Amino acid sequence: MIQRPKGTLDVYGTDGTIYNYIYNSAQEIMSGYNFEFIKIPTFEETSLFYRGVGEGTDIVNKETYDFVDKGERKMTLRPEFTAGVIRSYIENKMYADNSVKKLWYFGSAFRYERPQSGRYREFTQFGVEVLGVRNAFMDAEVISLAYRFLSGLGITNMKVKLNTLGDKESRQNYRDVLYDYLKKDYDSLCDTCKDRLERNPLRILDCKYDNERDYIKNAPKTLDYLNDESKKYFDEVKEALECLDIPYIVDSSLVRGLDYYSDTVFEIICDYEELGKANTICAGGRYDGLVELLDGPKTPGIGFAMGLERIIIMLKEMEAFVPSERLHSFVMNLDGSSLAYQIVDDLRSSGFSCEIDYTGKTMKGLWKLVDKYNPTYVIIIGEDEVKGDYVTVKDNDTKEEVKVKISELLDYFNMNL
């Protein structure tokens, strides 16, 4: 038997309902915030991700799905969306009118990882990118958008972690200081951190072993090495968040794994047992150098991405209420006449959701289907009805039955909306 590829998911049943609910909610909130939808290719030239995401990151070093196409082009299944969206922004000259571009996306991303719950090789991301503005209120708005969206879905136990990496100058400055500081204590670092020192010293602050040691706890903090501009900006972002009433905690160990971030970075985590260590459901930040890095004009940007699968796991565990439309009617076809199918077709064409049995169930089986679908109405069509040119409409809540002429059925339902 052929199984699905490792780390992929069949989403159906309750999961499918929740998936759709999240997607619909995303569409709704994005139009409220006046974002434009963008759909980009599932795969791009490999070099885009090397340059965009960063040569030193694990994502491009060992987690990409690469292939060479028949034209011998090196391609990569997108491991995230930001690089592709920025490529599209530049390629389509969306910067031309000097306006602020607010884009949102939704779709699969791919990473060649060892799967676990909440961690898949193909997973779904919903995210936004805002290009062309560097303003603390925009940073706050992007964070609040993510926060409001998640709480709108019914998620409650969230924490917003916030940090700043500073601008390019502050960042480089800090990195050098930190490197020197850690280098002095190189021998007592854990093995992984020894590797990390050269590649990405910031991550050492995040290490759960070394993290516990005073030497690391006392390491220089990003905040102490910000230049005045970056410091001021961070203060403004915090102020703006307070203004929008978004609770947050500053976490100086928060560093993101992608190279392009600068200044504001944030994560929304959710403590839920089922998520285990994969409890980051949303992450993002500012990337003022990225457009330039990808050969576009100097343009500031900020965005976030969230993982649908993790949200689904949570909503399912929380047994959160996922609204769904109630089935309008179930047509009970007792004599097998084609009339029943015509009526179903008429109802559907008029916008009434409708179901009928095709498997020749017995009376009891049909009523069991009614229980399962729980429609508002049951429409009974039997011998007597066909002869008399009427149907019996049973209100499934009050159990009252009325006879309705077939020609008047649609009017009957329209009047009872």
Place this chain on the structure above:
RNA sequence: GCGGUAUUGGUGAAGUGAUUAACACGCCAGAUUGUGGCUCUGGUAUGCGUGGGUUUGAUUCCCACAUACCGCCCCA
């Protein structure tokens, strides 16, 4: 990529080196008639992830592979 645990029907699962693989839910049929959700009765895995091996005999023991899950790494 490294280390560990697991894999029995549609689902949750019990179980044993050897006659019919427990139980529960679900599903199907019947009691039940053109009116269901309750109850009762019966049916429902020629099969225990896949491929090998040990054995008189393997779902059970051994090996390999696959997948899921947990930890590391990393991340949404």
